[in-house]
Amino acid sequence: MTDKMTGFIKIERKNYSKRPIEDRIKDFNEIYLPLAEGEMMAQANRCMDCGTSFCNWGCPLGNLIPEWNDLLYMGDWKGAYEKLALTANFPEFTGRVCPALCEAACVLGINREAVSVREIEQSIVERAFSEGWVQPRIPKVRTEKKIAVVGSGPAGLTLADDLNALGHRVTVFEREKKLGGLMRYGIPNYKLDKKIIDRRIDMLKMAGIVFVTNKWVGKEMELEEIKKKYDAVVLSCGTWVPRDLKIPGRELKGIYYAVDYLGQQTKSLEGTMIASEISAKDQTVLVIGGGDTGSDCVGTANRQGAKKVYQFEILPKPSKERDESMP
Ligand SMILES: Cc1cc2nc3c(=O)[nH]c(=O)nc-3n(C[C@H](O)[C@H](O)[C@H](O)COP(=O)(O)OP(=O)(O)OC[C@H]3O[C@@H](n4cnc5c(N)ncnc54)[C@H](O)[C@@H]3O)c2cc1C
Ligand code: SF4
Known part of the structure; x- marks a missing residue:
């Protein structure tokens, strides 16, 4: 095993792989294929255990990232899970869909690829579930409030x-x-x-x-x-009011809000709706908006069998790597 002092120099970032496009487009199953445990430990070894760990500041939960990375590097999966569970109620959700502000803040990202914190988080919690370390938090005493x-x-x-x-x-x-x-x-x-x-x-x-x-x-x-x-x-009702686009033609048929479209698809998969009312099958689809919700609509339309999908976005295409405007 590479020693901790030099892991960030010798080991390159390696991400989960994805199921091949031609397979994943046929279903709605998760697309990522996790790395083997040894590879995950090596990824944790890339963490420099910074004195000023910006990842920890970047994380809205204040996750103790360098601490669990260090425990994982040493092979202590249970200890890493216990550290993670101190600040994260549901790491299996954040480990899958969090926008990973920690990675954007990671010091290693200044001149190399950031530590793959989100995938490490997911690996730790999935191991914890499979080992039975995740247990219900039953209080010892009830306040009766x-x-x-x-x-x-x-x-x-x-x-x-x-x-x-x-x-x-x-x-x-x-x-x-x-x-x-x-x-x-x-x-x-x-x-x-x-x-x-x-x-x-x-x-x-x-x-x-x-x-x-x-x-x-x-x-x-x-x-x-x-x-x-x-x-x-x-x-804690969330915000379910969609943002409308008040432009000529908005009243035409065939224009939908993203959450109505996506929600119907999920309900159709879970069997609480007989068939998705809004379907992109054999349709040419335009998605307006290039954020995550827009991408979710593109992915869903492709899986429903759309003929062609276009996506419009007002902003320029973002760079794949940090540029000078993102120090
Ligand atoms: C398409 C889409 C993709 C997203 N992808 C991501 C992602 O990849 N990563 C990420 O971090 N975030 C993502 N988000 C954002 C994330 O889902 C929300 O920020 C998060 O769900 C908000 O949580 P919440 O508990 O505040 O509200 P919600 O998740 O909206 O939950 C509120 C709940 O309250 C219920 N409710 C509302 N009013 C009442 C009432 N009067 N009585 C009873 N129940 C009620 C609702 O039915 C709902 O179940 C995405 C959002 C969308 C729309
Ligand atoms: S900023 Fe990056 S390298 Fe530094 S402690 Fe956090 S995850 Fe590790």
Whole structure:
């Protein structure tokens, strides 16, 4: 094994590989193929354990990245998981779909490729699940305070997990049939398999959290009613108001919002909708917007069998590597 002092010089960044395009376009299964454990440990060895670890500042969760990289380099997967779990409630979600601000902040990225923090995170948590190290956070003592959380997206689930671990009795209300918010009905399955969400929800249920689905607060149940029954109510409803484009022709048929389109596709896959109402099959598709949501629509349209897909973006094409404007 390369010694820790020189790992960042001798080892190149190696990413997960992707399933071949001709295969992955035929289904909605996850596209990434993880590296072998030894390769992941080598990638962790690229971390310089910086005195001022900008990755840690860049991470919105304040993940202890150099610490778990070091433990992984030494082969201590369990220790690495325990360190990761100190700050990240659901590393299996962030390890798949987080935009990895840590990597954009990584010091090694100044003149080499940044440490592959997100993939390392995913590897650690998947190993932890397979070894049974991920356990429900059951509190030793209950406060008997009752808390209602409205909305089961990542915000609501994190709140529920933490408040339950502190000993409160938590009930989550969700208007949809299934839990997970935009992780379930926005992000396509090929980026985040919904089994990954279900696995975590099972764990949260075992920890004592109660989930009430198909319950639209404010419509099927009054907020006042909840306020009377609970000591505290947290609203974590997300933002489901799409941004419209007020231009001539907007009223024409065949123009849809991304989340309606993506959500229908996921519902069709999970069997809660007979067929996707909006389908790109044999259609020529234009996606307006070149961000992540736009890319998700491109990927979905390709998988549905679109004849051709165009994508318009107002900004210039971003560079593949850091340029002088991104020091
Ligand atoms: C297409 C798409 C792709 C994305 N890709 C990524 C990505 O790759 N990486 C990334 O980091 N982020 C991504 N995001 C953003 C990410 O999904 C959101 O930032 C995140 O889901 C917000 O979490 P949240 O819990 O605040 O809200 P949401 O996920 O929106 O969850 C809110 C929940 O509250 C429920 N709810 C709302 N009102 C009520 C009510 N009155 N009663 C009961 N329930 C209610 C909703 O049904 C929903 O389940 C993407 C978003 C979209 C749309
Ligand atoms: S900034 Fe990069 S090299 Fe430095 S500690 Fe963080 S991940 Fe390691």
